Amino acid sequence: MEATIAVNGLRKRYGRTTALDGMTFTVTPGHVTGFVGPNGSGKSTTMRVVLGLDAADEGDALVGGRPYRSLREPLRHVGALLDAGALQPGRSGRDHLLWLAHSQGLGARRVDRVLGLVGLETAARRRAGGYSLGMRQRLGIAAALLADPPILMLDEPVNGLDPEGIVWIRGLLRSLAAEGRAVLVSSHLMSELQDTAGHLVVVGRGRVVADTGVAELIAAASRGRVTLRTPAQAAAMEVLARAGATVAATVAATVAAADPRTLTVSGLPADRIVALLTASGVPFSEVAAHRATLEEAYMELTRDAVEFRAPATGEAAR
Numbered sequence: 389m390e391a392t393i394a395v396n397g398l399r400k401r402y403g404r405t406t407a408l409d410g411m412t413f414t415v416t417p418g419h420v421t422g423f424v425g426p427n428g429s430g431k432s433t434t435m436r437v438v439l440g441l442d443a444a445d446e447g448d449a450l451v452g453g454r455p456y457r458s459l460r461e462p463l464r465h466v467g468a469l470l471d472a473g474a475l476q477p478g479r480s481g482r483d484h485l486l487w488l489a490h491s492q493g494l495g496a497r498r499v500d501r502v503l504g505l506v507g508l509e510t511a512a513r514r515r516a517g518g519y520s521l522g523m524r525q526r527l528g529i530a531a532a533l534l535a536d537p538p539i540l541m542l543d544e545p546v547n548g549l550d551p552e553g554i555v556w557i558r559g560l561l562r563s564l565a566a567e568g569r570a571v572l573v574s575s576h577l578m579s580e581l582q583d584t585a586g587h588l589v590v591v592g593r594g595r596v597v598a599d600t601g602v603a604e605l606i607a608a609a610s611r612g613r614v615t616l617r618t619p620a621q622a623a624a625m626e627v628l629a630r631a632g633a634t635v636a637a638t639v640a641a642t643v644a645a646a647d648p649r650t651l652t653v654s655g656l657p658a659d660r661i662v663a664l665l666t667a668s669g670v671p672f673s674e675v676a677a678h679r680a681t682l683e684e685a686y687m688e689l690t691r692d693a694v695e696f697r698a699p700a701t702g703e704a705a706r
């Protein structure tokens with residue numbers, strides 16, 4: 389079976405809410421595809437439609453060229469994590485997987501193998517009802533991997549994982565993709581996908597805003613910009629803005645990573661920036677071609693497509 393997910397022209401309304409408005413994209417094997425967009429942009433609805441859990445009003449969704457509902461042993465084709473809370477609380481994690489395994493003609497050996505893969509061996513015989521959110525996520529990922537499917541679809545898998553868990557899942561997703569699987573991972577945080585996804589499907593208001601390689605997206609957002617480090621931010625801004633540049637405080641992937649001494653300048657080449665600052669006696673320590681974060685690239689892309697936007701706080705000058 390071909391490892392692809394093909395979503396074509398999906399439309400879906402819930403009463404007066406349009407959840408999907410012509411959603412169209414294809415997920416191909418060999419890399420992690422990030423499925424990103426703001427809250428309410430239609431990611432979970434799309435995944436539910438792909439899995440036949442919800443019906444679209446229009447359009448179709450195929451896994452390996454076939455509708456999910458027509459697959460005889462679906463877990464062998466597609467592994468999915470949609471709602472990590474969906475398990476019987478009185479059952480142990482291992483029993484939950486055994487029950488799923490038996491429905492697919494799989495045995496206890498495979499269950500123990502996937503429990504090992506997700507690092508749940510020691511907790512496997514405890515009641516799943518007592519699991520933390522991170523442990524439930526791991527159990528959900530074990531369930532998705534159970535029948536060794538060529539296609540994986542995970543809705544916000546990083547949710548609830550601690551920093552060690554986040555590093556672990558990044559490595560796992562990359563290695564699953566490197567084995568030739570198609571891996572679709574939804575998130576509304578770009579920083580979660582920065583080092584994991586090779587491709588991005590960016591959505592807003594129920595449709596695709598961009599369908600692009602991560603490297604291309606970052607290159608496009610970096611083009612023509614220069615990063616400048618200076619202890620005299622206000623003076624540097626004034627000099628450069630007077631010369632026609634647009635100057636902004638650099639957007640960091642996380643608030644913790646933000647450096648108040650770093651500016652992003654567009655509209656002037658690096659050598660001209662150096663000349664202007666030197667001539668005006670403004671101290672600076674570094675002038676370099678800017679490498680945009682995925683977060684920045686995404687913000688630019690979705691500027692007009694987001695449903696909910698916080699007021700801009702990072703922009704120092706325009």
Ligand SMILES: Nc1ncnc2c1ncn2[C@@H]1O[C@H](COP(=O)(O)OP(=O)(O)OP(=O)(O)O)[C@@H](O)[C@H]1O
Pocket residue numbers: 402405406407425426427428429430431432433434575576
């Ligand atoms: N069962 C439902 N009944 C009514 N409205 C729904 C239902 N499921 C989704 N919606 C609405 O459809 C839109 C798309 O929701 P969806 O959950 O697919 O977005 P999402 O991109 O997954 O969001 P998030 O990042 O918050 O998980 C939202 O406006 C949501 O409120």
